Amino acid sequence: MSATQEQPDDQAPRGIVSEIDRPVDFSQIAVLQNETGWDRLRTMFDLSSGFGPELELVKTGVGIGIVLGGLSGGLNYAKQAKMNYIRQNEANYYLKPKEAMREMQDKMALEFFRGGFKLGWRMGLFSGIYVLGTVSGLTYRNKFGIAEHVASGAVAGLLFKINLGVKGSLAGLVVGGLLGLVSGTTMCVGTKAFGVTVPEFRYWQHNYWMKEYNEKKAKWDKKRKKELSSAAEESQEQKAETT
Structure with a gap:
């Protein structure tokens, strides 16, 4: 039997076929065929x-x-704390450098954790x-697409900027949607280039391969x-007859 043909159910199992060599359309596998979108969400x-x-x-x-976010916010707040301390304590910074350095580092550390938590x-x-x-x-939907990226990015951006009022929320919605568009387009191109599908991901990650193998093995037995x-x-x- 060639490596490009699917093994019939009534033949003896040849072991688990590798993910790389499996030639069938995963969406046509019996254990996945009858699933609805709500079934998949319930499983999720x-x-x-x-x-x-x-x-x-x-x-x-x-x-x-x-x-x-923690690293970005922490580093930004620490940098601002350093600049503010030098500007506000310029005399002490040069007259008492050791004490000033220690005090500045304490303020930077405090602001780092504050900014890290905040962002x-x-x-x-x-x-x-x-x-x-x-x-x-x-x-x-059982497939990679762009719509869910745009919608999710828009909602996330809206909530991220909701404390800035209506204008800020709308700006967050637009920016989030654009980021989702870029991310979704990149993912769609990447998954098509590498031949990855949602049914294939679910087949291996949810151990449907074991269910299918056991079903075929039971038929063969x-x-x-x-x-x-x-x-x-x-x-x-x-x-x-001989007797």
């Missing part, structure tokens, strides 16, 4: 076995947003909303037992 938000692969992506996005949780929230909306959209039973009956009949 099923927490009976902990976070699934989709929610793990959301958790990772939140973590990255917190880290990047970190907001970036984490922005990233979480964006990734959750995007992953939910592609899971429901049933057929094999039937063949062995028929062979045993024929053997007994032949013995009876």
